[in-house]
Amino acid sequence: MLKPTIGNVALSFLVKYPLFYAGNIVYQSSYQWLGLSALKSGQDVLYWLWMFGFLPVVSILLFAVPLSLILRLSRPVTFSCALAGFVVVDYAFYVFFTSQKLIDSHGFYHETVGLSVLAFLFHRRIRAIFTSVA
Template identity: 30%
Template sequence: MFKANFLNILFYILVKYLVFYIFMMFKNDNFYLINSGIRDVADLFYYLWIFLFFPVIVCALFLVPLYYSFKIRKYPYFILINIIILSIEYCLYTYFASQLDLWNGIYNIIISTILFWVFFHKLIKVKFVNA
């Protein structure tokens, strides 16, 4: 669906976290942001900080490795690099954002994998066909 360039990978990461946060809102039955709304500028900056901090960190850490993983010709290395990236992301998420519920990190990885396939399935198929 998408070509593997920096902008598309950045878009993938941001959409992934948007879907993940919406999933977590339903999972935890916590609609505080929607119910009370954003009342002032302080609320806006608070929610932007909460929602964008981790995706920005993930973009800074994994944008270049994800991009170069698509440049690798051998699919076992492609799979290995992406598994390592997902493992590191799981560890970072569970350590910094969800120490009490480790399943949230697993949900994040599942959503990441599904959206990775949705966004880049043609490129992934080409790697396996040309192997």
């Protein structure tokens, strides 16, 4: 569907984070963060900016180039290993900044949403990696 350019990979992050947050909001039935009027203190505002601004922007800055290079790989084993390494690093980044636990279910959900978005947006490229005879 999309070519693995840095801009398209950045777009995948801009799709991933709202889907992830929307899923969390629905799962937890906690709609308070959707309305900015619910932010009562400076700490609430800082948390909102952190979650909805800092994490997506820093993820794009740190991971857009490596992920676009991973999507350009042509060998299935190399692609799979590089993508697995990317998932581990992205999980560690997310959990480091959002959780006090090493193993966090939100981190797993975050990666599941991310891989689903990648599979949806770059399915032709990923299929070509595994079906090409090189």
